[in-house]
Amino acid sequence: MELTPKAQAVELIRQSQNVLILTHRDPDGDALGSLLALRTVLQRLGKNVDALFFGQVPTSMSFLPGYAEVKEKTITPSNDLIITIDSRNTGEDLKLGYKKIVDEHRIQIVITPPKGALMPEDVKVERSIPKYDAVITLDCSTFELLGPIYTEFPDLFFETPTVSIDHHVTNSYPAKVNWVDMTATSTAEMLVALIEALGRGENLLDEEVATCLLTGLITDTGSFQNMSTTPKSLTVAAQLVAAGAKHQEIIEHISSKSLTTLKLWGRALAKIQANTDLRYIWTELTTSDFADLDLPDGDDGSLIDELLKSATNVDFVFILKEKEGGVRGSMRSVAKDFDVARLAAIFGGGGHKAAAGFRVEGELESVRGEILTKIEAALQAAPVLVTPIITPTS
Numbered sequence: 001m002e003l004t005p006k007a008q009a010v011e012l013i014r015q016s017q018n019v020l021i022l023t024h025r026d027p028d029g030d031a032l033g034s035l036l037a038l039r040t041v042l043q044r045l046g047k048n049v050d051a052l053f054f055g056q057v058p059t060s061m062s063f064l065p066g067y068a069e070v071k072e073k074t075i076t077p078s079n080d081l082i083i084t085i086d087s088r089n090t091g092e093d094l095k096l097g098y099k100k101i102v103d104e105h106r107i108q109i110v111i112t113p114p115k116g117a118l119m120p121e122d123v124k125v126e127r128s129i130p131k132y133d134a135v136i137t138l139d140c141s142t143f144e145l146l147g148p149i150y151t152e153f154p155d156l157f158f159e160t161p162t163v164s165i166d167h168h169v170t171n172s173y174p175a176k177v178n179w180v181d182m183t184a185t186s187t188a189e190m191l192v193a194l195i196e197a198l199g200r201g202e203n204l205l206d207e208e209v210a211t212c213l214l215t216g217l218i219t220d221t222g223s224f225q226n227m228s229t230t231p232k233s234l235t236v237a238a239q240l241v242a243a244g245a246k247h248q249e250i251i252e253h254i255s256s257k258s259l260t261t262l263k264l265w266g267r268a269l270a271k272i273q274a275n276t277d278l279r280y281i282w283t284e285l286t287t288s289d290f291a292d293l294d295l296p297d298g299d300d301g302s303l304i305d306e307l308l309k310s311a312t313n314v315d316f317v318f319i320l321k322e323k324e325g326g327v328r329g330s331m332r333s334v335a336k337d338f339d340v341a342r343l344a345a346i347f348g349g350g351g352h353k354a355a356a357g358f359r360v361e362g363e364l365e366s367v368r369g370e371i372l373t374k375i376e377a378a379l380q381a382a383p384v385l386v387t388p389i390i391t392p393t394s
């Protein structure tokens with residue numbers, strides 16, 4: 001009998017001793033909570049775990065247990081340099097030698113093929129990276145969204161068994177094992193079932209793990225207020241609270257706003273623009289808005305969910321934020337059934353029907369016009385955007 005993707009994920013994780021856990025760039029509460037929870041659980045099961053992410057975390061999430069240990073963590077390549085030679089055209093009996101050019105402090109490595117000629121493009125030079133038995137990506141619909149690790153260490157993803165655990169409709173089934181549950185409100189919700197299976201009767205859901213997971217459920221459902229909230233998510237939340245999740249503390253951290261955040265909101269609100277015909281409002285924040293207030297780029301304290309989404313008489317809202325040489329767009333639907341993931345897809349982004357995002361390279365000043373034009377064109381071409389039914393192929 002063929003195993004379900006969930007059972008395959010459980011099996012692979014059980015058999016793996018050295019595990020790398022990753023999540024999408026600029027993790028939100030679900031991504032970070034899931035990363036920290038799984039890290040703790042696998043460590044308790046005696047595994048060697050590396051867990052890391054790229055980009056920034058909202059400051060409101062830094063209270064999560066274990067955060068200090070994953071922030072700014074990177075993969076540490078060993079001191080070795082690996083030279084890989086494609087010997088298909090020359091045969092494998094290469095002769096290796098080296099020449100010291102002492103005066104110039106240089107060493108030349110000489111590779112002589114048994115036949116034919118070696119070309120520079122036959123040679124790949126890279127740093128050696130640690131060996132993992134499994135790479136687990138959480139809350140991440142494509143490997144590109146992981147950030148630079150995917151482009152810097154591509155072999156990691158081809159040579160190691162990969163598991164994608166995700167709840168996004170836009171998941172591209174990038175891994176060897178893809179456990180994608182589009183009915184789950186959050187990756188954290190899925191992990192509760194995974195952790196139960198890994199525990200084999202042993203309770204691995206303690207206060208710390210439950211707090212991380214409940215944070216994921218709370219942030220991805222907008223504190224159980226948005227349309228994606230399901231009866232199951234409420235049951236799972238109750239289970240996490242019973243396991244000791246500190247729900248009061250989570251809510252306090254998520255909803256408390258510093259004076260600087262409020263000042264930033266003031267700037268964003270002053271810049272709100274409306275398109276009444278096409279029924280949306282939007283605003284923007286530049287690098288200097290963040291810098292003036294000494295806030296990390298892009299950290300707006302979930303302005304879009306807490307303020308913009310409460311707008312009436314609009315179908316959707318979005319915010320454009322300058323970040324790391326590009327512009328990050330965050331979109332939320334206000335009207336039921338309006339699909340913002342389809343709009344984000346115009347720019348190569350993705351997400352859910354009710355919440356989606358994208359990134360465009362360049363300064364806001366130079367890309368703003370094009371972004372607005374494309375959104376308007378899409379709305380005029382198809383005013384009601386409906387998500388196609390996606391059938392997983394395997």
Ligand SMILES: [Mn+2]
Pocket residue numbers: 030031139167185186187220
């Ligand atoms: Mn999520």
